[in-house]
Structure formats: C-alpha cells, structure tokens
Amino acid sequence: MSTAAIHADTHHDHHEHKESFISKYVFSMDHKMISKQFLITGIVMGMVGLIMSLIFRLQLAWPDEQFGFLETLLGKWAVDGKLDPNFYMGLVTIHGTIMVFYVLTAGLSGTFSNLLIPLQLGARDMASPFMNMLSYWFFFLSSVTLLSSVFVETGPASGGWTVYPPLSALEKAMPGSGLGMTLWLAAIALFIVSSLLAGINYISTVLNMRTKGMSMNRMPLTIWAFFFTAILGLLSFPVLLGAAIFLIFDRSFGTSFYLSDIYLEGVGALENIGGSPVLYQHLFWFLGHPEVYIILMPALGITSEVISTNARKPIFGYTAMVISLMGISFLSFIVWGHHMFITGMNPFLGSVFMILTLIIAVPSAVKAFNYLTTLWKGNLRFNPAMLFSIGLVSFFISGGLTGIYLGNAALDIQLHDSYFVVAHFHLVMGSAAIFGMFAGIYHWYPKMFGRMMNKTLGYFHFWITFITAYLVFFPMHFMGLAGVPRRYYQFTLVEDFNVWMDVNKLITVAAIVGGGAQLLFLYNFFYNIFKGKKAKQNPWQSNTLEWSTPVERIHGNWPGEIPTVYRGPYEYSRPDREEDFFPQYEPDESAPEVLHTKETKSAPDTKKVEEVEEGSVFFAAIKRVFGLS
Amino acid sequence: MVKSKKIKDPSYPVAPAKLNLWLFMLASSMLFAATVSAFVVHRPDAESRQAWTAFDLPIFFLYSTIIVIASSVTAYYAYKMAKNDELAHNKNLLLGTTILGIGFCISQFLGWQQMVRLDLTFVNARPEDISASYVWVITMLHFLHILGGIILLIATWVQSIRLNVHKKNMGLMTLTHTYWHFVGVLWIFLYLFFYFAQ
Amino acid sequence: MRFDTLRIRPNSFIKKALLMLTTVLTPWILMAAADVVEPPKEFSLANWDWVSILTWVLALLVILVIARAFDIGALTEKITGKSVMSWNNINAWIAIIFIVLSLAGVFWELKYHGQYVLLGDSSSLHGETYDSMFYWTFGFTFFVFVVTEFLLFYFMFRYRYNENRKALYYFHNNKLEVIWTIVPTIVLTFLVLRGFTTWSKITGEVSKDTQDIEVFAYQFGWKARYAGDDQQLGNQNFNFISGTNPLGVAEDSKVEELIGDLKKEVAQLEALQASAEDSTKAWKARHDRFVSTGLHITYPEDYKSLKAKYTDAVSGAYERTLEKDIKRKKTALNRISEYRKDKDFFNGAGDDDKVTTEIVLVKNKPYNFKFRARDVIHSAYMPHFRVQMNCVPGMPTSFAFTPTMTTAEARQTKGNKEFDYYLYCNKICGAAHYNMKIKVTVVDSEAEYNTWLASQAPLVTPAIAEESQKEEKDSKTEMGEMETAMLTNNPTLN
Incomplete structure (x- = not known):
C-alpha cells in the first residue's frame, strides 16, 4: 500500500479533532498555514531589506550630512551619524541576500507554491506535509541566522551578495569576512536545505497529485511556473551548496580551493596556492542565473493568472506561455557565463555564452507580447492585483530590454558592475518579482484569510510604488552608462561622478516615498486579517479550482470529494455562456468541452474564427509532441 | 466542518514518498556533479605552472567498492524476498546489508587513514595537494549519504523484525532498496572517476 | 449586442482618434516646448528643492485622482441612475496620464542626461566599434520600449471595464505568435552577430609591437610597472612582495633582503615560542595578582585586555598563533628559495x-x-x-x-x-x-x-623604496598591529 493513501487517510481522521495552538499555528503541517508563515516571514524580511536600502540610499544622496538618528539606530556603525564604509558594504550585502533569497525566493515562491499547488490542482495537501513543515522551519532558522549576522561585533557579511572569495574567505581582508560571513554561510546552507525540501514537494505534488480531469494542459499557468521554478531550484541549489562547502573549508580549515597567490598587508604571503577564485564564480553563477528565474517565474505565473481573470479573457497563447517558460528554464542553465565576461574567461567561451544569453530574449519577448495581446480587447477590471500585474509587465519589458545590452559580451565591458546593471536587475527581477508578489497577495488574500483587503488603499499603494520604483531605478541607467560603478560608498571623491549628486538625491527621495507607501500595504494587510470585509466564495469570479473550497480554512481543503476538472483554466467570456466565466470544476453536460477554441460561436469577425481554428490544429500537434494531454 | 462521509480520494500514480526520494537523488546528484566538475575544471592543463598531485587511490577505496557492490546485491535480494513474502530471508538479508554498509564505513575510514599516512591530509594539505582535498571533500559528502542509507536500512530492518515488511507493505522497503542502490552506484562512479581522472 | 462597443461609431471614432493622437504626440510637443524654452546652459539640479517638488507633484496627483473620481462618479450616476464603481475608470485615466508623462520624462532625461551617456566619444580605438554597437542596440531596444510600454498603458485605458461589453474570446493566433517569435529572433541574430564581431575584435590577437x-x-590602490631600458618586464611572484618591493619583482638584492628579514622574523618568533611556557606562567601570575589584589574591579578596562591575553596564553591560542605564523613564514621562505634556484627566473630583466x-x-x-x-x-x-x-x-x-x-x-x-x-x-x-x-x-x-x-x-634606486616603505607603514592593518602588540606586550621580554 502506498504511503500516499496513508497520508490521505490520516488527514480525514484528523480533521474533526480540535487542533491545538501549536499544531495549528506553529508547527502546522497544513499547506495553507505554511504558506501564511512563509508570507509573513517574507514580509518581515522584506521590510528589513527595505529599511537597509533606505539607510544606504541616505548615505549615497547626502554623503557629507550627519544623520543623528542613524547613530541611535546603528551605534558604532554610524558614529556622529555618518555611516561606516564597512557597514555600508554590509548593508548592501545583506539587503541583496535578503531580497534575493528570503523575500523573492522563499517569500514569493514559498508562499504561493504552498498555497496554490494543492488548491489549484485539487489535492488535499502537499505530497509530504511533514517535509513542508520542515522546509518552513529551516527557512525561519535561516532567516534568524542571517539577521543575527548584522549584530556581531565585526559586522555582517560584506562582500556583496555574491560573496566572491578571496574577499569573503579572508578574515583579514575585511572585517565582515569574519564571524558575519560564517553566519551568512550557515544561513545560506540552511536556506538551501529549506528550498530543496520545498522544491521536492512541489514537483512531486504537481506530477502526482492532480485531481481527476486535471491533465497537465489544464493546469493554470501559475502551477506551470511553480513547477519549472521548483525544478530549477532542485537542480541549481545543490551546486550552490557545493560552492559554499568549498568556501567553508577554505575559510575554516586552510584548504585552497579558491585561494592562490595572496599577499595580505600585515600578514605577508599566505600559504594558500593553487586555488582558483574564478571556480567559485562558475559554481555560484550556475545557481545564480537560474536563481534569477526562480525569482521571476512564479511572479510571471501569478501575473498570467491575474491578468486573465481580470481581463475576463483567456490568456493568449497558453501553449506558447508554457513552452516559453520551458525554454527559459532550460536556457537558464547554460548562460551563467554572462556574469563573468570580464573575469578573464576565455573570450571564445564568452561569445558562446553571449549567443546563448541573447536567445533567452526570444521566449521572454513572446511572454511580453502574449500579455499585451491578452489585454487587447479584454474587459479590464482594475483590481489592485490586476494593476500590480500590469506593473510587472511594464517592469519586465523595461528591465528585460536592458538585458540585451548586458548579455552582449562586448557591451558588457563598459557596463559590467556599473549602475546600469543595478537598474537592470532591480527592474526586471526586483521590482517585477515584488509586483508579482503583491499581485498574488491582493488576489489570493481572500483565499488565505477569508477576508478582503481595502481596494482604495491598494490603488494608492500601487500607484505610489509604481511611480517611485521607476523614479528610483530609471535614472540609474544613465548613471551606469556614464560609468558610475556600483557598490561605491560615496561618489564625491571622484570628479566624474559628482554630476550625479542631484540624481542620487532624487533617487533617495523617491525611495523614501516608495518605502513609505509600503506602510499603506502593511496596514492594509495586517488590519484586514482581523477586521476586513468577509470574502465571498469567488470574489474575482475566477475559473480556477481554489475558489471552490470553503472560505473558512479546513484541513484537507474540500469538505467532500475533491471536485473533478472539466476544462482548461482560462475559459473567460465564452460566447456561448451568459456569465463571463466558466469555472474549471463546473460540470456542464449540455455544452461539450470547448477546450481552447475548437469553436467560437458568435465571434464578431469571421476571419478571426478561421485563424483560431487553424491555430487549434497546431495546438493539438504541439500537445501531442510534448505529451501534454 | 462537514461530517466526513467515507470519502475516497483518488490514489496517486506514484507513491509520493518514492517520488520525493527520486527527486532528492536528483538533487544530490547535482551536488556531486558540481563538486566533481569543480575538480575537473580545477585540474591544471599541461602548460600551466600550477602544481597538482596525482596519487594512487588507497587500496581500501577499492575494497569499499567491492563491499558496496556486495551490499547492493544483498539489498536487491532483500527486496525480492520481501516481495515474495519470505520474511525471514528478508530480515537476514537486511541485516547483512546493514553490516556490509557498516563495513563500507570502516573501509572508508581505513582508506582515509591511508591517505593521511601518504601525507595527503585534508586540513593541512600542501598547496599542490588540492587534488587530495577534493577527494576528501567528495568522499566525505558521499559518506554522509551512506550514513543516511544505513539509518534507512536499520529502520527497515526493525520494521522487518516487527513483520511489517511484506508484499502488501513495500513502501519503506522500496525506498531503502532504491536509495541504497543510488549511494552504491554513486560510489562506483566516484571511484572510477578518481581512478581515471587523476 | 455583446460586441457592440467594439464596433466603431463615428462619434466615438473621432474622440478616440483625437485621444490617441494627443497621447502619441504629447511627448514630442513637450520636447518641442523644451526647445522653445531655452534650457539652462549647464544642467544642474543641485539647487532644486526635490522634496518640495515631489510633495507638490504627489499632492497634485492625489487631488487629480480624487477630483476625477467625483467627476466620473457623479456623471455616471446621473446618466445611469445607479452608482458605478468609478475607480476602474480612474485607474484607466491615471494609466494614460502616467504613460504620457513618463514617456515625456524619458525623452527629457535623454535630452539632458544623454550627454553623459558613455561619457562622450570614446578615447580608444576599439571604443568606436563599441560605441556603434551600443547605439545599434540602443536604437532597437528604445523603439521596442516606447511602443510596447505605450501599448500596454493604452490598452489599459482603452479596454477598461464596461459591463455591457464582453471580452473577445481569443485563445491564440498561430500566425501572430510565429511573427513575434521570428521578428525578435532576426533582430537578435543581427545583434548577436555584430556583438560577436565586436567582441572578437576587442579580445583578439595582440600585435607584436604592443x-x-x-x-x-x-x-x-593601484601601481603600474613599466619596463626599463631593456624593454622587458621582469618576472614576479607574490612571495617576493616586501616593503621595498611592492610588486614582488624578481630582483636579486630585494629578494635577498626579504629572505634575511623573513629569517630574522622566524628566529624572533621561534624565540617567543621557546619561551611560551614561561610567558604563560608570567601572564597567569600577573592575572592572579590582579585578581587577588582586587585591581580587576578598580581598573576594569585594563583587566579586560589582561584577561584576553591571559586566556590566549592559557588556552594555547597564543602558541598556536605563533606556530601558524612561523609555518607561514617558513613556507614563504621555502618557496622563495625554490625560485632562487631558477636562474632563468632571476634573469635581471x-x-x-x-x-x-x-x-x-x-x-x-x-x-x-x-x-x-x-x-x-x-x-x-x-x-x-x-x-x-x-x-x-x-x-x-x-x-x-x-x-x-x-x-x-x-x-x-x-x-x-x-x-x-x-x-x-x-x-x-x-x-x-x-x-x-x-x-x-x-x-x-x-x-x-x-x-x-x-x-x-x-x-x-632607494628613493622610491623609501617612499613605498613609508606608505606601507601607514597602511598597516589591524593584524600587523596585533602582531607587534603581541611582541611588545610579552612579559618575558619586558
């Protein structure tokens, strides 16, 4: 007998018992609760990361000013209200680490994979609820470890979030490379364990536990995105673990995997010889590049779902969306070298990586165009979630286009590690992914908490965040093009960079306003958990399966049998239906399934119908090739 | 909450635990792929001035290989016996596999000792002995995997004593059996790799 | 009935055309206006009060939004006789205003910050190829940027919710999808090929007379090393780096000097090591004396440092550090003497x-x-x-x-x-x-x-050596100080 059946059975035995506080809120094995835990931890970490960024933005805008409150806040790291250069580096590093790993990896994909995979696929819970719980608690431990690194005497890890050795390996090279770096490594190791546990669960649930009728080609795009994300994580995080293990040995045991030919002031020539710092970069970016997509793809998935629902229109090119996700996932493993064009890598290798990198632009372009076409002739409801999704598309386009510069080895010579890079990734994976996360929160808040968020506050939150995000990151392109390097503590010492002082001030002011706008969100989020308007069963009139579960959380998700799925997830505005949506779980014998436009009865334009039909042949062929059905 | 009637959930195509195990094995293969390719990348080419020690692998690593193959055979028969409901054989074979697994650990220890005697230590490695450092790191990582396997074996053995491993309850047995083959194959791969790639 | 609104009625057609025209033209109009209004000769925003400007802009936006809300809300209520969720329209309006203003902002930024892009003309030969590659890429991406961003927000405005309308049931269009896969592919192929040639040119073979x-x-900091009269850079190794030889050049006298220094240091450290037991005792005695006389309460600061030294000595950390230092210095010495054997390496270049x-x-x-x-x-x-x-x-x-x-x-x-x-x-x-x-x-x-x-x-020549020695001394790091402190504070030596 399979263990799965045992799990399922035990759930039923349990769900009539009263859960204790501990088992309900702390060591919960219910995927919905775990998703909330991920979300709230993610939000807290996000606020920490945001505040850190504001502090170093202050330094960049007013390098000669003294901020008394900084001394109160940071003590010896801001004597007389002037930020210490070492701590500046620490802030940059921890801000990057928090945002990349803790907010946008765990906070985003941890939250929504956990919430949506079982709910949208029709499963009682994850494949292994216990592993799921472990995953959260490893993540929590990891967060605590990382934050504790800020409080050690020698300061937090401060070699940049990529922690390149030798800088990160030698305590004598930088104070942050002492205990702070050790804690950073410990935190990342825990984080890897957490994300592997989670990833295994996601993949296994998606492959194995779909309800009746939920074939792969009826899965919502969110699930596709989470699925590919989990695969990427599963294949790339172990490599980071390998890199971290070598680094730990180099730091603490005197090996020289990454160290060679080093002479340190005051220490002399080190014993280490024969190591290769570039080896670390290869290992790191083998994770690092897929990591970018681990961050972005769940956001894209959420966006697909939200845009389709709120445009009251089927997502355009479902298959193309899936294939482009697949293409992006595959390509992301073979392009890591574009982070290393100027590390002295063999130029030929550089050109290979350049070609592969620019190929990624094609599936990305397909995605962007498909979003645009989904909006075209839609009937757009601007719920906050919808606005954030459109914001994501906007960021995805403007940030993605600059990737074409950076993926080009020749152009990278000038732009590498300049503010252009900062602008690029903050738009395309920072802002875009965080907007995807906001979209997800606004959209599935009723599902998570059974209550509604305030829309008006949501609108203010969106517009202020959106405009300030552009104000912060757009001018950075110009700074980067003028050769302003990133990770500089101040720019006043270099004549050439002085012209950017006013822009730096603008950016900081915009960042502060944008940061302030997040208070609206926090209020909206936490207040409405308790006081919000009670949610309706299907508040957005969405098609997907999660809206068929009761509003009040129950263990096992559905009180009775798990509903069967009859059609694809994006049957909005079907001409033959009175309502403009048609849930996946709604049986309708009279109308045979019109899966992806085999017929469009009363379309206005006959020419279009032909095209659509013609297309469905192609669609069927693709399905057969990829074995989707 | 609704009073649950006898709800029959659909059974899953694959046991989730089994699928999870396969995914875990995939992930840990990636870990070894990474460390092994680091070794390959690091090895200097002919014209480089860099020092790089090539050494014969300790003979005990060969013994380990033999032991691991033997244990794979016993694990396979243990699985087969359980499937045929021959519980006594199953129990003994599981015990045998566990003992072989422990034997493997001992053999690894002896192998490491031999490396130390050759002055190929891990902690105070001479610069050109990075090759040895790699061998240390990778074999130790593998050793951790073996320890996990032994714990699984013991757990299965205990279940087998309690007569819980039989034709209709193959879940744990299948996991153990699969995982043990995995660590076995992994070791054989690593051994061959270090044998030929030095 | 359902698709009524999709059909173009003459009245609304004019309105829509006008709207589209103005939205597309506004940036250019603003740009033209910027031309007419003489821009400042030197671009400097340093004396602008950004905070108040931003506050004003924000306040304006808020007022605009609220005003618009009342406006539309009242109007629709009057017409339809029932209240309508007007936020939807407000958002659509903000969207269209946003895109127009921000595209204008982008043009404005290009106009004023464009002069700093790539810091003007390049100052190197390959830089010209680089710049042309850059501007090609810029042309393509900027075009796509403007068009897609505009469409995105225009669609937001154009297809805002209308309860009388039903969205187009439109799953996919093969032709369209092929087009927008092929077109980017062609453009990218062009960019890749160009990038490839530029990259190969830049990283290509170095000519002989270089x-x-x-x-x-x-x-x-940075230092540069030029070849002397022999037109040849000498060999170097990181082991040879010393105060007088900051780059570790293989030069006989400097390296000999370094060997001497290292040997001296090793001897010194070994002497310390030999007396380590005594010094441990001495520290212990001093510590005990401190505690027994109650001085540790009177002078907590002094006691703290004493305690640290005492713990180091007692726990063996002090000895271990010595051992490590000796080992490191000996390794360096060994390596240097290996190199010294190689006469070709020390060729005097x-x-x-x-x-x-x-x-x-x-x-x-x-x-x-x-x-x-x-x-x-x-x-x-x-x-x-x-x-x-x-x-x-x-x-x-x-x-x-x-x-x-x-x-x-x-x-x-x-x-x-x-x-x-x-x-x-x-x-x-x-x-x-x-x-x-x-x-x-x-x-x-x-x-x-x-x-x-x-x-x-x-x-x-000793001149530069002295200078760099001085510099070396200035930039001595914590570790160096710690070492000296350890040497001077050793009780057996005082």
Missing part, C-alpha cells in the same frame, strides 16, 4: 623596471595592460576607454587597447580644465573600494612620455 604595462591592484603611481600612455600607440591583484579580486575600469578587466589573484589577465585622445584633447572637448582620465576599481574589494583609483594620462608624443619615464626611478 607595449606591455603591468597594472597591479591592491587594497586599496626586472632590475631596471619602474614602478609608478601614475599611468602615462602615448596617443595612438597600442598597449597591453597585464593585470595582477595582490590580495582580493579587483577590477580595472577605465570607462573613457571602454576598458574593463578583473584583476584576480593567482590568475593573470590582460586587456589590449590603443588610446586615441590625449588628456589635453579630452579637456578641451569636455571644456573642463581639471579633467583627468582615471582607472577605477569596479569590483567590491573592501571598505575603501570607492576611493581606489589611479590617474591615467595620455600624452601626445613619445618625447613627453620618455621625459616622464626618465623621471621615474628604477626599482633598485
């Missing part, structure tokens, strides 16, 4: 090398920069020349280029008499990363260059 200059990065704190180049002469790093990864970044290459300890890297614009010429074109080229560090390397730079001067003639080079002292 002059090598070694650029040496350390925390936190480095004796007349010149270590400088400034880089001087001659216009239109090809150079090959050979990069080395002493401690951590640095990156040599010369944005004016479109040059960047990481400096990796243990892995030599290089970048070949030809400067084409002298410093004097650059000063003229930029209209800045103070202007100088610099080489910056562009890879995070520690606390003073932001101030790690070296001046690069490009001169017009070989003669100027020769005069400058002649003024630089060769390696073996």
Whole structure:
C-alpha cells in the first residue's frame, strides 16, 4: 500500500479533532498555514531589506550630512551619524541576500507554491506535509541566522551578495569576512536545505497529485511556473551548496580551493596556492542565473493568472506561455557565463555564452507580447492585483530590454558592475518579482484569510510604488552608462561622478516615498486579517479550482470529494455562456468541452474564427509532441 | 466542518514518498556533479605552472567498492524476498546489508587513514595537494549519504523484525532498496572517476 | 449586442482618434516646448528643492485622482441612475496620464542626461566599434520600449471595464505568435552577430609591437610597472612582495633582503615560542595578582585586555598563533628559495623596471595592460576607454587597447580644465573600494612620455623604496598591529 493513501487517510481522521495552538499555528503541517508563515516571514524580511536600502540610499544622496538618528539606530556603525564604509558594504550585502533569497525566493515562491499547488490542482495537501513543515522551519532558522549576522561585533557579511572569495574567505581582508560571513554561510546552507525540501514537494505534488480531469494542459499557468521554478531550484541549489562547502573549508580549515597567490598587508604571503577564485564564480553563477528565474517565474505565473481573470479573457497563447517558460528554464542553465565576461574567461567561451544569453530574449519577448495581446480587447477590471500585474509587465519589458545590452559580451565591458546593471536587475527581477508578489497577495488574500483587503488603499499603494520604483531605478541607467560603478560608498571623491549628486538625491527621495507607501500595504494587510470585509466564495469570479473550497480554512481543503476538472483554466467570456466565466470544476453536460477554441460561436469577425481554428490544429500537434494531454 | 462521509480520494500514480526520494537523488546528484566538475575544471592543463598531485587511490577505496557492490546485491535480494513474502530471508538479508554498509564505513575510514599516512591530509594539505582535498571533500559528502542509507536500512530492518515488511507493505522497503542502490552506484562512479581522472 | 462597443461609431471614432493622437504626440510637443524654452546652459539640479517638488507633484496627483473620481462618479450616476464603481475608470485615466508623462520624462532625461551617456566619444580605438554597437542596440531596444510600454498603458485605458461589453474570446493566433517569435529572433541574430564581431575584435590577437604595462591592484590602490631600458618586464611572484618591493619583482638584492628579514622574523618568533611556557606562567601570575589584589574591579578596562591575553596564553591560542605564523613564514621562505634556484627566473630583466603611481600612455600607440591583484579580486575600469578587466589573484589577465585622445584633447572637448582620465576599481574589494583609483594620462608624443619615464626611478634606486616603505607603514592593518602588540606586550621580554 502506498504511503500516499496513508497520508490521505490520516488527514480525514484528523480533521474533526480540535487542533491545538501549536499544531495549528506553529508547527502546522497544513499547506495553507505554511504558506501564511512563509508570507509573513517574507514580509518581515522584506521590510528589513527595505529599511537597509533606505539607510544606504541616505548615505549615497547626502554623503557629507550627519544623520543623528542613524547613530541611535546603528551605534558604532554610524558614529556622529555618518555611516561606516564597512557597514555600508554590509548593508548592501545583506539587503541583496535578503531580497534575493528570503523575500523573492522563499517569500514569493514559498508562499504561493504552498498555497496554490494543492488548491489549484485539487489535492488535499502537499505530497509530504511533514517535509513542508520542515522546509518552513529551516527557512525561519535561516532567516534568524542571517539577521543575527548584522549584530556581531565585526559586522555582517560584506562582500556583496555574491560573496566572491578571496574577499569573503579572508578574515583579514575585511572585517565582515569574519564571524558575519560564517553566519551568512550557515544561513545560506540552511536556506538551501529549506528550498530543496520545498522544491521536492512541489514537483512531486504537481506530477502526482492532480485531481481527476486535471491533465497537465489544464493546469493554470501559475502551477506551470511553480513547477519549472521548483525544478530549477532542485537542480541549481545543490551546486550552490557545493560552492559554499568549498568556501567553508577554505575559510575554516586552510584548504585552497579558491585561494592562490595572496599577499595580505600585515600578514605577508599566505600559504594558500593553487586555488582558483574564478571556480567559485562558475559554481555560484550556475545557481545564480537560474536563481534569477526562480525569482521571476512564479511572479510571471501569478501575473498570467491575474491578468486573465481580470481581463475576463483567456490568456493568449497558453501553449506558447508554457513552452516559453520551458525554454527559459532550460536556457537558464547554460548562460551563467554572462556574469563573468570580464573575469578573464576565455573570450571564445564568452561569445558562446553571449549567443546563448541573447536567445533567452526570444521566449521572454513572446511572454511580453502574449500579455499585451491578452489585454487587447479584454474587459479590464482594475483590481489592485490586476494593476500590480500590469506593473510587472511594464517592469519586465523595461528591465528585460536592458538585458540585451548586458548579455552582449562586448557591451558588457563598459557596463559590467556599473549602475546600469543595478537598474537592470532591480527592474526586471526586483521590482517585477515584488509586483508579482503583491499581485498574488491582493488576489489570493481572500483565499488565505477569508477576508478582503481595502481596494482604495491598494490603488494608492500601487500607484505610489509604481511611480517611485521607476523614479528610483530609471535614472540609474544613465548613471551606469556614464560609468558610475556600483557598490561605491560615496561618489564625491571622484570628479566624474559628482554630476550625479542631484540624481542620487532624487533617487533617495523617491525611495523614501516608495518605502513609505509600503506602510499603506502593511496596514492594509495586517488590519484586514482581523477586521476586513468577509470574502465571498469567488470574489474575482475566477475559473480556477481554489475558489471552490470553503472560505473558512479546513484541513484537507474540500469538505467532500475533491471536485473533478472539466476544462482548461482560462475559459473567460465564452460566447456561448451568459456569465463571463466558466469555472474549471463546473460540470456542464449540455455544452461539450470547448477546450481552447475548437469553436467560437458568435465571434464578431469571421476571419478571426478561421485563424483560431487553424491555430487549434497546431495546438493539438504541439500537445501531442510534448505529451501534454 | 462537514461530517466526513467515507470519502475516497483518488490514489496517486506514484507513491509520493518514492517520488520525493527520486527527486532528492536528483538533487544530490547535482551536488556531486558540481563538486566533481569543480575538480575537473580545477585540474591544471599541461602548460600551466600550477602544481597538482596525482596519487594512487588507497587500496581500501577499492575494497569499499567491492563491499558496496556486495551490499547492493544483498539489498536487491532483500527486496525480492520481501516481495515474495519470505520474511525471514528478508530480515537476514537486511541485516547483512546493514553490516556490509557498516563495513563500507570502516573501509572508508581505513582508506582515509591511508591517505593521511601518504601525507595527503585534508586540513593541512600542501598547496599542490588540492587534488587530495577534493577527494576528501567528495568522499566525505558521499559518506554522509551512506550514513543516511544505513539509518534507512536499520529502520527497515526493525520494521522487518516487527513483520511489517511484506508484499502488501513495500513502501519503506522500496525506498531503502532504491536509495541504497543510488549511494552504491554513486560510489562506483566516484571511484572510477578518481581512478581515471587523476 | 455583446460586441457592440467594439464596433466603431463615428462619434466615438473621432474622440478616440483625437485621444490617441494627443497621447502619441504629447511627448514630442513637450520636447518641442523644451526647445522653445531655452534650457539652462549647464544642467544642474543641485539647487532644486526635490522634496518640495515631489510633495507638490504627489499632492497634485492625489487631488487629480480624487477630483476625477467625483467627476466620473457623479456623471455616471446621473446618466445611469445607479452608482458605478468609478475607480476602474480612474485607474484607466491615471494609466494614460502616467504613460504620457513618463514617456515625456524619458525623452527629457535623454535630452539632458544623454550627454553623459558613455561619457562622450570614446578615447580608444576599439571604443568606436563599441560605441556603434551600443547605439545599434540602443536604437532597437528604445523603439521596442516606447511602443510596447505605450501599448500596454493604452490598452489599459482603452479596454477598461464596461459591463455591457464582453471580452473577445481569443485563445491564440498561430500566425501572430510565429511573427513575434521570428521578428525578435532576426533582430537578435543581427545583434548577436555584430556583438560577436565586436567582441572578437576587442579580445583578439595582440600585435607584436604592443607595449606591455603591468597594472597591479591592491587594497586599496593601484601601481603600474613599466619596463626599463631593456624593454622587458621582469618576472614576479607574490612571495617576493616586501616593503621595498611592492610588486614582488624578481630582483636579486630585494629578494635577498626579504629572505634575511623573513629569517630574522622566524628566529624572533621561534624565540617567543621557546619561551611560551614561561610567558604563560608570567601572564597567569600577573592575572592572579590582579585578581587577588582586587585591581580587576578598580581598573576594569585594563583587566579586560589582561584577561584576553591571559586566556590566549592559557588556552594555547597564543602558541598556536605563533606556530601558524612561523609555518607561514617558513613556507614563504621555502618557496622563495625554490625560485632562487631558477636562474632563468632571476634573469635581471626586472632590475631596471619602474614602478609608478601614475599611468602615462602615448596617443595612438597600442598597449597591453597585464593585470595582477595582490590580495582580493579587483577590477580595472577605465570607462573613457571602454576598458574593463578583473584583476584576480593567482590568475593573470590582460586587456589590449590603443588610446586615441590625449588628456589635453579630452579637456578641451569636455571644456573642463581639471579633467583627468582615471582607472577605477569596479569590483567590491573592501571598505575603501570607492576611493581606489589611479590617474591615467595620455600624452601626445613619445618625447613627453620618455621625459616622464626618465623621471621615474628604477626599482633598485632607494628613493622610491623609501617612499613605498613609508606608505606601507601607514597602511598597516589591524593584524600587523596585533602582531607587534603581541611582541611588545610579552612579559618575558619586558
């Protein structure tokens, strides 16, 4: 007998018992609760990361000013209200680490994979609820470890979030490379364990536990995105673990995997010889590049779902969306070298990586165009979630286009590690992914908490965040093009960079306003958990399966049998239906399934119908090739 | 909450635990792929001035290989016996596999000792002995995997004593059996790799 | 009925056409307006009060939004007789206003910050290819950027919710999808091919008559090494680095001096090690005396440092540190003596090398920069020349280029008499990363260059050695101090 059946059975035995506080809120094995835990931890970490960024933005805008409150806040790291250069580096590093790993990896994909995979696929819970719980608690431990690194005497890890050795390996090279770096490594190791546990669960649930009728080609795009994300994580995080293990040995045991030919002031020539710092970069970016997509793809998935629902229109090119996700996932493993064009890598290798990198632009372009076409002739409801999704598309386009510069080895010579890079990734994976996360929160808040968020506050939150995000990151392109390097503590010492002082001030002011706008969100989020308007069963009139579960959380998700799925997830505005949506779980014998436009009865334009039909042949062929059905 | 009637959930195509195990094995293969390719990348080419020690692998690593193959055979028969409901054989074979697994650990220890005697230590490695450092790191990582396997074996053995491993309850047995083959194959791969790639 | 609103009615058609026209034209109109209104000669926003401007803009936006809300809400209620969720329309309006204003902002930014893009014309030969590659890419991406962003927000406005309308049931269109897969592919193929040729040109073979200059990065500064009269850079090794030989050049006298120093230090450390037991006892006695007399309460600060030394001594950390230091120094000595055996390595080529704190180049002469790093990864970044290459300890890297614009010429074109080229560090390397730079001067003639080079002292002349020794002393790090402290504070020695 399979263990799965045992799990399922035990759930039923349990769900009539009263859960204790501990088992309900702390060591919960219910995927919905775990998703909330991920979300709230993610939000807290996000606020920490945001505040850190504001502090170093202050330094960049007013390098000669003294901020008394900084001394109160940071003590010896801001004597007389002037930020210490070492701590500046620490802030940059921890801000990057928090945002990349803790907010946008765990906070985003941890939250929504956990919430949506079982709910949208029709499963009682994850494949292994216990592993799921472990995953959260490893993540929590990891967060605590990382934050504790800020409080050690020698300061937090401060070699940049990529922690390149030798800088990160030698305590004598930088104070942050002492205990702070050790804690950073410990935190990342825990984080890897957490994300592997989670990833295994996601993949296994998606492959194995779909309800009746939920074939792969009826899965919502969110699930596709989470699925590919989990695969990427599963294949790339172990490599980071390998890199971290070598680094730990180099730091603490005197090996020289990454160290060679080093002479340190005051220490002399080190014993280490024969190591290769570039080896670390290869290992790191083998994770690092897929990591970018681990961050972005769940956001894209959420966006697909939200845009389709709120445009009251089927997502355009479902298959193309899936294939482009697949293409992006595959390509992301073979392009890591574009982070290393100027590390002295063999130029030929550089050109290979350049070609592969620019190929990624094609599936990305397909995605962007498909979003645009989904909006075209839609009937757009601007719920906050919808606005954030459109914001994501906007960021995805403007940030993605600059990737074409950076993926080009020749152009990278000038732009590498300049503010252009900062602008690029903050738009395309920072802002875009965080907007995807906001979209997800606004959209599935009723599902998570059974209550509604305030829309008006949501609108203010969106517009202020959106405009300030552009104000912060757009001018950075110009700074980067003028050769302003990133990770500089101040720019006043270099004549050439002085012209950017006013822009730096603008950016900081915009960042502060944008940061302030997040208070609206926090209020909206936490207040409405308790006081919000009670949610309706299907508040957005969405098609997907999660809206068929009761509003009040129950263990096992559905009180009775798990509903069967009859059609694809994006049957909005079907001409033959009175309502403009048609849930996946709604049986309708009279109308045979019109899966992806085999017929469009009363379309206005006959020419279009032909095209659509013609297309469905192609669609069927693709399905057969990829074995989707 | 609704009073649950006898709800029959659909059974899953694959046991989730089994699928999870396969995914875990995939992930840990990636870990070894990474460390092994680091070794390959690091090895200097002919014209480089860099020092790089090539050494014969300790003979005990060969013994380990033999032991691991033997244990794979016993694990396979243990699985087969359980499937045929021959519980006594199953129990003994599981015990045998566990003992072989422990034997493997001992053999690894002896192998490491031999490396130390050759002055190929891990902690105070001479610069050109990075090759040895790699061998240390990778074999130790593998050793951790073996320890996990032994714990699984013991757990299965205990279940087998309690007569819980039989034709209709193959879940744990299948996991153990699969995982043990995995660590076995992994070791054989690593051994061959270090044998030929030095 | 359902698709009524999709059909174009003449009345609304004019309205829509006008709207589209104005939205598309507004940026240009604003730009034209910016032309008419004479822009300031020198762009400086430093004296603008950004906070209040932003506050004003925000306040304006809020007012606008609220006003619009009342407006539309009231109007629709009047017409339809029932209340309508007008936020939907408000958002649509904000969207269209946003895109118009922000595209105008982008053009404005291009207009004023465009002059800084790529810091003006490149000052190197390959830089011209680089710039043309850049502007091609810029052209394509900027076009796509404007079109898609505009469409995105225009659709937002155009297809805002209307309860009488049903969205188009439109799953996919094969032809369309193929088109927008193929078109980007073609454009990208073009860019890739161009990028490939540009990249190969830049990183290609270095010609024979290229002059090598070694650029040496350390925390936190740069040094350059020029060949002397023999036109040949001497060998180097990180083990040879010393106060008088900051780049570790293989030069007999300096290396011998270093060997002597190292031996002395080892002897000193070994003496300490031999007396370690006594010193431990001494520390213990001193500590006990301190505690027994109650001094540890009266002088807590002194006691703290005493306690640290005492713990170090008792726990054996002190001895371990000594042992480690001795081992490290002996390893270095061994390595140096290995190299000393190799007569080819010490071929005397480095004796007349010149270590400088400034880089001087001659216009239109090809150079090959050979990069080395002493401690951590640095990156040599010369944005004016479109040059960047990481400096990796243990892995030599290089970048070949030809400067084409002298410093004097650059000063003229930029209209800045103070202007100088610099080489910056562009890879995070520690606390003073932001101030790690070296001046690069490009001169017009070989003669100027020769005069400058002649003024630089060769390696073996003591003048420069003293200077760098002084510098060395200044930048002594914590560890160095700790070591000296340990030596001086040893009770057996006082």
